[in-house]
Every structure is written in C-alpha cells, then in structure tokens.
Amino acid sequence: MKTIDLALLGFGNVGKAFARLLAAKKQELLEDFGFLPRITAIATKKHGVCIDPDGLDDQALIHLLDNGKPLDLAVLDRTGFKGDTYEFIRQAPAHVLVETTPVNPHSGLPALDYLHAGANQGLHLITANKGPVVYGFRELTALTKQHGRLFRFESAVMDGAPIFSLFRGPLAGTKILSFYGILNSCTNLLLDRMRSGETLEQAIAYGASIGITETDPSNDVDGWDAAIKVAALSNVLLGQNLTPMDVQPTGIRGITPDMIALAEAQGKRWKLVCQGGWKDDGYQVSVKPEMVGPESPLYTVDGTSSYVSFELDVLPGLGILETNPSPKTTAFGLLADLIDIVKSETT
Numbered sequence: 543m544k545t546i547d548l549a550l551l552g553f554g555n556v557g558k559a560f561a562r563l564l565a566a567k568k569q570e571l572l573e574d575f576g577f578l579p580r581i582t583a584i585a586t587k588k589h590g591v592c593i594d595p596d597g598l599d600d601q602a603l604i605h606l607l608d609n610g611k612p613l614d615l616a617v618l619d620r621t622g623f624k625g626d627t628y629e630f631i632r633q634a635p636a637h638v639l640v641e642t643t644p645v646n647p648h649s650g651l652p653a654l655d656y657l658h659a660g661a662n663q664g665l666h667l668i669t670a671n672k673g674p675v676v677y678g679f680r681e682l683t684a685l686t687k688q689h690g691r692l693f694r695f696e697s698a699v700m701d702g703a704p705i706f707s708l709f710r711g712p713l714a715g716t717k718i719l720s721f722y723g724i725l726n727s728c729t730n731l732l733l734d735r736m737r738s739g740e741t742l743e744q745a746i747a748y749g750a751s752i753g754i755t756e757t758d759p760s761n762d763v764d765g766w767d768a769a770i771k772v773a774a775l776s777n778v779l780l781g782q783n784l785t786p787m788d789v790q791p792t793g794i795r796g797i798t799p800d801m802i803a804l805a806e807a808q809g810k811r812w813k814l815v816c817q818g819g820w821k822d823d824g825y826q827v828s829v830k831p832e833m834v835g836p837e838s839p840l841y842t843v844d845g846t847s848s849y850v851s852f853e854l855d856v857l858p859g860l861g862i863l864e865t866n867p868s869p870k871t872t873a874f875g876l877l878a879d880l881i882d883i884v885k886s887e888t889t
C-alpha cells in the first residue's frame with residue numbers, strides 16, 4: 543500500500559468538497575488503485591493553516607465540515623506553523639500540492655507563483671484554477687517535468703468532465719480543428735431565468751441566493767469566465783498563447799426582456815456561445831450571445847449545465863454535456879488528476 547500525502551492550498555467550496563470525496567472514496571482508492579490519500583496540510587487566507595505530518599484527523603475534519611465550522615487549529619494542527627503561503631508550500635509534508643484559490647483572470651497571480659513554488663519544491667501539482675492554466679500551462683508543465691512530476695488541471699474547465707485527459711488519452715493522435723459550446727454555467731442559468739420572465743437583476747439575485755453568482759457577478763455576466771475558459775482550451779489543446787483579453791468577450795448584459803421575447807417568438811433561445819478554432823484567416827476565438835434554434839445541441843443545455851463540441855480531423859463532431867455540476871463534480875476532477883498522477887508513478 544502506498545500513502546500519498548496532499549497539501550491543500552485553499553479550503554473553500556472546492557477544497558472542502560475534495561476532502562469529503564477523499565474520505566468517502568478512501569477504501570475504493572485503496573482497493574482499485576492501491577493507494578491511500580492523506581491530507582497532511584491545509585492553508586487558507588483568513589481561516590488559518592494546519593499541518594500534521596501523520597495526516598490530519600479525518601474524523602475531526604469531516605465533523606468540522608458537517609457543522610459548517612472553520613478549521614479548528616487547536617484540534618488539527620500539530621506543528622504550530624507560522625509563516626506565509628510560500629513558507630507553507632516549503633514546509634508542507636506532501637507529495638502533491640492541490641491548489642484551489644480564487645481565479646485572477648488578468649494574470650493568474652498569485653496562484654501561478656504558488657504553483658511555481660510547489661514545482662520547485664518537487665511536488666506534483668493539481669489545480670482547479672483557470673488562471674495558472676492560461677498563464678502558466680507550458681512553464682508549469684516543463685518545470686514539473688524537470689523534477690519528474692506532473693501538472694494536472696482537469697477541473698479548470700467543465701469541472702469533472704474529462705476534457706484535457708481525453709486528448710492525452712483516448713483521443714491522443716487526433717488534431718482539433720475547432721470547438722464551440724456553453725462554458726459558463728452561471729450565465730446559462732441567468733438566461734434561463736430571464737426566459738421565465740425575470741430581469742437580469744432579478745436573475746442575478748436568484749443566482750446569488752443559491753450560491754451560483756458572486757457578490758460582484760461581472761466576471762460571469764460580462765463574459766470573462768467564459769473567455770478565460772476559451773483561452774485555456776485554445777492554449778492547452780490548440781497550441782495558442784491567448785489571454786482572456788485576446789478573446790474580447792461580449793457578455794449577456796445587453797440582452798433585454800424584449801430580445802428574449804423575440805427569440806421565443808421565433809422558437810429560439812439566447813445562449814452565451816464560446817468558440818475557438820482555425821478559419822481561413824487564421825485562429826479565431828469569440829464569446830458572445832447568440833440565438834440558437836432547436837436544431838442546435840446548445841438549445842436544450844439548461845440551468846447550470848455546460849457543453850462543448852470538438853471538430854477533429856478524424857471525427858467531424860464530438861460533444862460532451864455536463865449536467866448541473868456541483869463542487870463535488872469539481873472535486874472529482876481533482877481526484878481524477880490525483881489518480882492519473884499515482885498511476886504515472888507506478889508505470
């Protein structure tokens with residue numbers, strides 16, 4: 543039996559869901575893949591840091607999560623750690639750094655620097671954060687490789703749906719010509735709500751009440767979250783070097799109730815459509831609202847679901863639909879990366 547020690551950088555929705563998933567799947571991971579995951583360190587911004595080289599007390603951690611309590615340093619921490627996030631990365635007794643801090647669409651920082659530090663420390667890297675993927679995919683891949691380690695980021699786009707691993711594994715050897723889809727769940731939900739008669743403001747208030755939209759929803763509403771995902775797919779899968787600014791997204795702020803009604807009258811629906819690919823005049827990307835009819839696979843992508851379709855040199859169309867994901871789905875993306883890393887060490 544192999545024990546894999548994990549340092550979690552960030553312990554919000556996704557970090558907590560990952561801790562729960564690991565606890566729930568521990569026995570399965572042992573039986574199916576021969577390893578036992580062990581969380582040895584957790585760092586947050588305002589809720590403290592805890593480290594236990596023998597593995598944090600699972601039961602205590604789950605008890606805290608179940609009761610919605612913050613990290614209890616007195617119960618969990620065994621080292622009395624004092625220091626900043628870089629010192630945490632230096633001292634964390636771990637094989638893998640799992641990074642789930644907030645995204646910065648303009649630079650990928652500071653997460654990019656944290657992952658850099660983790661790679662230099664000889665750790666495998668897993669992130670759910672799109673920022674470091676867009677701004678540091680090549681660099682972090684090369685740096686981890688120098689140390690005989692891997693950089694994985696499956697949950698950065700479409701949560702737990704296998705997008706990046708699909709092209710490393712079963713679809714290796716194919717060439718992607720283009721992709722299109724709905725990559726931002728929040729705006730998809732907002733447009734659905736507007737179709738049922740709400741204004742954008744009312745839809746945003748509903749999204750906030752169920753934890754889908756943030757206090758400042760502009761990242762989603764103005765198309766930046768979709769743009770960073772388009773940049774991530776373009777950079778990793780189609781060899782580009784784009785930033786979200788290159789995508790110049792148009793969000794859904796300009797969609798009025800009249801426009802929704804007009805689309806309905808024509809039997810169509812507004813969707814925030816993401817695209818990237820090779821055209822006659824070179825590589826093109828876009829994020830913009832479009833009216834789609836029932837003939838489009840995007841028409842029935844409802845609520846917080848998302849969808850991507852790839853055009854490949856050997857397959858004219860391959861679509862992947864993810865229905866109503868949650869942080870647990872994102873946590874599965876992190877777990878899939880972890881299994882990939884463990885398998886790489888045994889092959």
Ligand SMILES: NC(=O)c1ccc[n+]([C@@H]2O[C@H](COP(=O)([O-])OP(=O)(O)OC[C@H]3O[C@@H](n4cnc5c(N)ncnc54)[C@H](OP(=O)(O)O)[C@@H]3O)[C@@H](O)[C@H]2O)c1
Nearest residue numbers: 552553554555556586587588589642643644645670671872
């Ligand atoms: N939510 C999803 O379903 C989803 C899906 C796909 C991808 N993602 C990506 O996953 C990441 C995490 O999302 P989330 O929803 O879990 O966010 P979240 O709930 O806001 O949690 C972020 C965590 O990062 C911690 N943090 C922030 N700055 C830090 C720093 N400098 N050092 C150490 N910890 C720091 C925060 O600490 P405090 O607890 O002290 O604030 C918090 O624990 C984001 O990049 C997001 O884009 C999320």
